[in-house]
Amino acid sequence: MTKVFQAGSAESVTALDEVSLAIRDNEFFTLLGPSGCGKTTLLRLIAGFEQVTQGNILLFGDDVAGLPPHKRPINTVFQHYALFPHMTVAENVAFGLRMLRRDKAEIRRTVETMLTLVKMPELADRKSSQLSGGQQQRVALARALANHPRVLLLDEPLSALDLKLRQEMRLELKTLQRETGITFIFVTHDQEEALTMSDRIAVLQAGRIQQVGTPDTIYEQPANSFVANFMGETNLLPAVLGTAERDMISCLLEGGAEVLAQPVGNEAAGSRVTLSLRPERIVLSADPGTGLAGRITDRLYRGTDTSYRVKLEDGPELLVYEQNVADRSSGMSAGNSVGVLIAPGAARILVS
Amino acid sequence: MAEQRDAANQATWIDRFSGLPEARRSLILLSPAFALIGAFGLAPLCLILVYSFLVPGTYGGVVWEFSLDAYIQFLFERDIFDGTLAFNASYLQIGARSVILAGLAVVGCLLIGFPTAYFIATRPPGLRNVLIFLVTVPFWTNLLVRTFSMMLILRDQGPLNSILMDIGITGQPLSLLYTDFAIGLGLLYSFLPFMVLPIYASLERIDFRLVEAAYDLYANRWKVLQRILIPLSLPGIAGGCFLVFIPSLSSFLAPDLLGGGKHLMISNLIAQQFGTARNWPFGAAAAMILLSLVLIALMIYARQTARRERKVV
Ligand SMILES: Nc1ncnc2c1ncn2[C@@H]1O[C@H](COP(=O)(O)OP(=O)(O)OP(=O)(O)O)[C@@H](O)[C@H]1O
Ligand SMILES: [Mg+2]
Numbered sequence: 001m002t003k004v005f006q007a008g009s010a011e012s013v014t015a016l017d018e019v020s021l022a023i024r025d026n027e028f029f030t031l032l033g034p035s036g037c038g039k040t041t042l043l044r045l046i047a048g049f050e051q052v053t054q055g056n057i058l059l060f061g062d063d064v065a066g067l068p069p070h071k072r073p074i075n076t077v078f079q080h081y082a083l084f085p086h087m088t089v090a091e092n093v094a095f096g097l098r099m100l101r102r103d104k105a106e107i108r109r110t111v112e113t114m115l116t117l118v119k120m121p122e123l124a125d126r127k128s129s130q131l132s133g134g135q136q137q138r139v140a141l142a143r144a145l146a147n148h149p150r151v152l153l154l155d156e157p158l159s160a161l162d163l164k165l166r167q168e169m170r171l172e173l174k175t176l177q178r179e180t181g182i183t184f185i186f187v188t189h190d191q192e193e194a195l196t197m198s199d200r201i202a203v204l205q206a207g208r209i210q211q212v213g214t215p216d217t218i219y220e221q222p223a224n225s226f227v228a229n230f231m232g233e234t235n236l237l238p239a240v241l242g243t244a245e246r247d248m249i250s251c252l253l254e255g256g257a258e259v260l261a262q263p264v265g266n267e268a269a270g271s272r273v274t275l276s277l278r279p280e281r282i283v284l285s286a287d288p289g290t291g292l293a294g295r296i297t298d299r300l301y302r303g304t305d306t307s308y309r310v311k312l313e314d315g316p317e318l319l320v321y322e323q324n325v326a327d328r329s330s331g332m333s334a335g336n337s338v339g340v341l342i343a344p345g346a347a348r349i350l351v352s
Numbered sequence: 353m354a355e356q357r358d359a360a361n362q363a364t365w366i367d368r369f370s371g372l373p374e375a376r377r378s379l380i381l382l383s384p385a386f387a388l389i390g391a392f393g394l395a396p397l398c399l400i401l402v403y404s405f406l407v408p409g410t411y412g413g414v415v416w417e418f419s420l421d422a423y424i425q426f427l428f429e430r431d432i433f434d435g436t437l438a439f440n441a442s443y444l445q446i447g448a449r450s451v452i453l454a455g456l457a458v459v460g461c462l463l464i465g466f467p468t469a470y471f472i473a474t475r476p477p478g479l480r481n482v483l484i485f486l487v488t489v490p491f492w493t494n495l496l497v498r499t500f501s502m503m504l505i506l507r508d509q510g511p512l513n514s515i516l517m518d519i520g521i522t523g524q525p526l527s528l529l530y531t532d533f534a535i536g537l538g539l540l541y542s543f544l545p546f547m548v549l550p551i552y553a554s555l556e557r558i559d560f561r562l563v564e565a566a567y568d569l570y571a572n573r574w575k576v577l578q579r580i581l582i583p584l585s586l587p588g589i590a591g592g593c594f595l596v597f598i599p600s601l602s603s604f605l606a607p608d609l610l611g612g613g614k615h616l617m618i619s620n621l622i623a624q625q626f627g628t629a630r631n632w633p634f635g636a637a638a639a640m641i642l643l644s645l646v647l648i649a650l651m652i653y654a655r656q657t658a659r660r661e662r663k664v665v
Contacts, residue, residue, distance in 0.1 A: 049564055069567040082565035086583045095579075096569035147569065 015041040017207040018055075023185060024200075025060075028177050030186045032194040033204035034230070039187040040079060042204075043153045046185065047076050060150065070099070075144035079155040079187075081136045083128040089115070089139050090124040096147040114142040117176070133160040137169070145180065154186045158193065170197055191231050195219060203227050225350050228276035235277040235318050237347070241267050248344050251275055255315030257292045260344035265351060274350045279321040281346040284308065286332060290339035294318070299334050308332070310340055397643075404636035412630040422637035443621065447641065450618040453532065453607075454600035457539035458547075461596045462589070464540070465547030469588075470581070472548075473555035484552065487545050495542060499605045502538050503529060506610070530612035538606030546595040554588030555581070586660065594653045598646055618642045 015038045023029045031039045044050045046057060048069035056063050064072055075096065083092050090111050097107045115121040118138035123131070128139060137157055144152055154173075158166045174197050177184045188194055194201050195215045203210040203218065203226075211223040222228035225236050239259070242250035248260040251273070259275065267273060285291060297317065298309040301324075308320040318340065332338060369377065404422050406414040424430075426447075429440035472483045490498060505512050508525040516522050528534055558581065566576045582589070604619040613620065618638060625635030 047568060049567075069564070070570045070572055074568075076565075076568045078561065078565060080561060082559070082561045084562060084565070084580065095566070095571075099570040099572075099575055143569070 015207055016045070019204075019207070019209055020055075021202060021209065021212065023183065026181050026183055028174065028184045028186065028197060028199045030188060030194045030198035030201045031204055032188055032191060032201050032230075034189055037204045038207040039189075039204060040155055043076065043155050043185065043187055046151070047074055047153055048072050073150040074153060075147055075149040075151075076153040077137075077140045077144045077155065077157045079157075079159070081140040083131075083136055083139055083143070085127070085129040087128060088124065089120070089126050089128055089131070092128050092139055093142045093146050095143065100147065110146050114146045117145070118142045118172075134162075134165050134169075137161060141173075145176070145182075148180070149182060151183045151185060154184060156187050156189070158188070159190075166193075173197065195231070203230060205230070221348060222276055222350065225274050225276065228348070228350060233279050233319060233321075235275075235279065235282075235316075236350075237275040237277060237316055237318075239273055239275045239349075241269050241271050241273055241349075243269055249349075251347065251349070253312070253315050255312055257312055257315050259342050259347045261347045261349050262345050264349050267349070275347040276350055277318070277342065277347040279307065279319040280305075280323075281343065282310075282318060282320045283341040283343075284310065284320055284322060284332060285339035285341060286336075288337040288339050291341035292339065294338055294340045296332055296334050296336045296338055299332070310338060312340065400636045400639050403633055404640050406633050408631045408633050410630075412626075412632060414632050419633070422631075422633040425634055426637060426641065443638075446616050446621050447618055447645075449532070449615065450601055450642075451645065453536055453539060453617065454597050454603075456536050457543060457600040458593050458596045460536065460540040461544050461547035462593060465544055465592060466551055466589070469548050469551035469555050472552055473558075474560075480556070484549070487548050487552075490541075490545060495605055498542070499538060499609045502534075502541060503609055506534055506537070529610065530614055532611070532615055534610040535607050535615055535617070538610040539600045539603055542603070542606060543596045543599055546599070547592040550591040550595065551585055551588040554585040554591075558584045587657075590653060590656055594649065597649055601645060601649070602642055618645075 019038075019042065031042060033039055041050065045052055048064065048067060048071075052065070056065055058064070059072065059074075084095065087095070093111045093114050094107050097110060102110075111124070112121065115124055118141055120135060120138055123135065128136065131139065137160060141154075141157065157173075158169055161169060170193060173184075173186075186194075186197065195218075198215055200212060200214055201218050202212045205226050211218055211227045213221075218227065219231050222231060222234075228234045229236060237253055239251040239253050242252055242258070244250075244263060245260070247262070249263040251259050251261050253259060253275075259277070261275060283291075284296075288294075292315075293313045294310040295313075296308050297311050300307045303324070305321045305323050308322065309317055310320055311317045320340075369380075372380070403414055405418055405420065407417045407419045407421065409415050421430075424437065426443045427439065428437040430437055468487075472480055472487075475483060504510055506528040507513070508527060508529070510529075512528065513522075513525040516526065517524075562580055562584070563576055566580045571579060601617075602619050603617060604623065607613075607615060607617040607620050608623075611617070611620075616624070618641070622635045622638045622642070625631045625638060629635075
């Protein structure tokens with residue numbers, strides 16, 4: 001489908017461009033992309049707040065084009081929470097059920113369960129305007145879940161939380177999704193969040209889907225340089241394809257260094273490609289004689305690991321991460337000559 | 353030399369002033385305001401209060417003699433011959449008509465004003481300012497002129513009646529002018545902006561993403577209005593009702609011109625007593641009764657606001 005804001009006018013914005021997605025039942029599906037790529041717009045289309053310019057949205061087989069938001073079995077946890085300020089926490093959570101005209105006793109029971117689930121039963125009678133950001137987020141979650149929708153849309157619900165709470169809520173959300181069996185469509189611009197929580201991820205950029213796949217496919221086999229770069233750190237290296245050797249193909253970097261990669265498609269020898277080489281897949285050796293010759297230009301201690309910048313002889317500069325394991329403090333520092341070992345298959349050829 | 357001395361003098365004057373304690377300083381700064389309010393607000397009010405307990409002079413004015421007659425006269429009629437008191441509802445009726453007409457004006461203004469304010473608040477910001485500006489356009493013209501034009505519209509030969517006859521709703525002109533209906537319409541027209549503006553102000557502050565959230569939680573349009581928009585704009589609604597009720601209750605022009613002086617409201621009664629009837633104490637008593645009605649309305653409003661504030665905090 002396609003979504004164009006202010007279509008036809010001079011300042012029309014194509015927020016989504018021929019996006020096509022199939023999300024499975026009971027799936028934790030993540031939309032990942034930089035700010036402004038159209039994630040919120042996609043959610044708003046699914047929820048029914050915006051109408052598609054072209055194409056359609058099917059929900060469990062039915063076209064929902066004409067259905068207003070309140071008639072869709074979908075609930076949303078908004079990027080900005082949107083709790084009703086004139087109601088208490090319990091009233092907020094009960095709102096959807098009241099609108100569905102559920103039985104009073106049932107509503108009371110559900111609200112209780114939901115507030116216990118998000119670990120704030122003692123705050124039921126607080127006004128929602130008197131909550132911290134994290135608490136508001138939990139109430140928003142409880143309010144959406146209370147209706148037991150078939151699809152739950154979550155728009156960057158963790159972005160306002162501090163790191164510790166965010167990590168805790170990631171686990172909770174994941175557990176919740178597994179327990180309730182509700183399809184979650186989760187929006188984030190945090191690649192780590194996407195990798196740890198999702199069953200599948202769709203990477204969006206500028207209104208187009210770049211790749212859809214499981215977290216490890218997206219990370220290990222990025223479809224293009226945008227995905228490779230967006231999903232964590234990577235070295236993007238221009239290279240020229242050489243000859244195939246057994247199941248590997250040799251790629252020549254600038255300066256002549258040779259790297260073996262798994263062939264993708266049927267690129268002819270001599271064609272120019274881009275290689276994605278994850279920094280943690282490169283191993284440094286204190287002995288400059290092993291592997292490719294390089295020189296450390298920069299070293300940064302980062303707690304769990306150390307990051308190095310290594311300049312290959314006549315070649316590109318590489319980013320390398322080395323785990324800080326106790327018995328392997330290599331003691332390499334800027335200026336040292338080192339050997340750079342790149343295992344066959346560590347680099348990945350990007351098609352585009 | 354002289355200039356320098358002046359400057360020095362000035363400095364000491366200011367220094368002395370700033371040396372005064374905070375309370376004294378504010379008292380000095382506020383004294384012109386106090387004087388003005390005292391002389392032109394409180395003093396006349398006290399005078400009216402005193403007059404309402406005096407005896408009317410034969411050709412207007414008052415005789416300085418204490419009497420409760422003015423207040424008694426509001427409810428009872430003194431027989432000219434034997435001086436006994438008989439219940440007389442006509443003045444009470446005027447009071448009741450005032451309250452009822454003002455109440456109807458509030459209801460009418462609310463029914464028209466809320467949708468109007470909502471419409472304006474949901475337009476794009478640029479257009480909003482234009483529309484709000486248009487709401488205030490009637491204030492540019494004198495109320496008297498506007499009330500006269502209402503008379504012209506409502507006349508038997510006026511445009512309203514000719515339209516009604518043209519489309520065949522009525523064969524003969526309806527006598528719209530000089531009725532309670534005309535007064536109510538006049539009040540509605542005069543004070544509608546006082547309803548629209550405060551409601552607009554509170555609607556405009558509502559985060560309309562909350563409305564989306566309500567739709568997302570299965571609320572239909574009516575529920576959104578009932579559960580989200582009205583509760584959140586309640587301060588504006590209460591303010592608007594109050595701002596319409598007070599001037600409607602004490603309105604003079606609408607009943608005078610549109611009611612043709614036949615259907616009096618309390619202000620017309622007061623004017624009459626100070627004018628043609630030459631019963632100043634009775635006019636003063638009627639004014640005090642109007643004042644107490646207004647104060648009652650104020651108290652209700654203040655109580656409501658306080659309760660709301662308690663609930664929010
Ligand atoms: N109502 C609108 N009118 C015009 N353009 C819009 C409208 N809403 C969004 N856009 C544009 O559509 C594009 C996608 O916006 P969207 O809100 O979906 O981004 P997002 O991926 O959710 O970003 P973020 O991570 O910052 O929330 C942006 O370029 C935005 O400017
Ligand atoms: Mg967004």
